[in-house]
Amino acid sequence: MASLQVFVCLLGLVVLCHSQCFFQLLEMKDPNNPPKGCVDKDGKLHDFSSKWDSMSDCMTCSCSTDGMGCCSMVPSAIAVPDECERVVNKETCSAKVMLKSDKTKECNPM
Known part of the structure; x- marks a missing residue:
């Protein structure tokens, strides 16, 4: 089971390095009272197998029994010429x- 958790962490790092995504493992604080879902940065509980958009930080997220994964909704350019800059709305x-x-x-963009 520990090797699966290490694999998921490494997979999350690979995704994070190549895109604007992250994965947060679900924390099991009390084995007698398992989590009922994922808690977002605003403290809101989301049920397992749910998906939602967070417009305040332009992220789309999903919750699984392994944890919460989020990716930016803002498209990113692969390369921006020196005379240009990316402007986010x-x-x-x-x-x-x-x-x-x-x-x-x-x-x-190039």
Whole structure:
């Protein structure tokens, strides 16, 4: 069982390194009173097998008996030219690549 937990942790690190995702293992504090779901950063309990969007931090999350996994809803550009920058709109959970010199003009990511 310990090797499965190590595998899940390593898998979570690989996902975290290559995308904007994370996985948080479910904590078993009291074996006589097992968790009924996953608790998000705001303290809200989500049932196992549930999915939800957190618009305050632009994340989409899911809960399993192993833990909670979340990924960013904001698309990310693979590469942004030096003269450009990625601008995130937290209200719409979207991003655009804009010229640094003129923020009204979009530029094409590589």
